[in-house]
Amino acid sequence: GQNIDQPTEMTATEGAIVQINCTYQTSGFNGLFWYQQHAGEAPTFLSYNVLDGLEEKGRFSSFLSRSKGYSYLLLKELQMKDSASYLCAVGDSNYQLIWGAGTKLIIKP
């Protein structure tokens, strides 16, 4: 079957760095996406990786290793507004997005 695994919840301190991991097993691979979803709001796009390596975008970076079926989202200089759920999604061989259940990130002062 197809499966996306990510931790249910993580806690970090304002100003620190946090890494949210995502492992996947899918039929085929057509890109990996990270979305941010604040409570009661719509998910918003953060990053897209299709090749191995690190993609950096401001305070957020996303890493992909296709051979390991692994990605992480790295958030630096954490701010209180980064408290949200972070969703990992993978495009499978049918070009459908398979979603993880999301990681709830709690930022403490």
Next chain:
Amino acid sequence: ETGVTQTPRHLVMGMTNKKSLKCEQHLGHNAMYWYKQSAKKPLELMFVYSLEERVENNSVPSRFSPECPNSSHLFLHLHTLQPEDSALYLCASSQGELGSSNYNEQFFGPGTRLTVL
């Protein structure tokens, strides 16, 4: 208005009611999606429309019926729902389908919080 809008934002209905959810996108996209989001569960893709044609069904129960009259509007008609259908229903749109050369990320609406009594 900009982006993706959904109405209503909240809906409470009985199991015998018929209601419809509406989604409108103002981004000029040509693909639209319905997702179901239940607490602590992954987003579940329900339907995909590309250029107003349904391309994915994902074995959704027939009590959910989608309608896409044009590239900007998407409806989800609901009838004889069950309490386990209570969830957040999200609409999204994208330029192109995943895998197509003109695909870009999906833009989501704020969702309709549905409660079935």
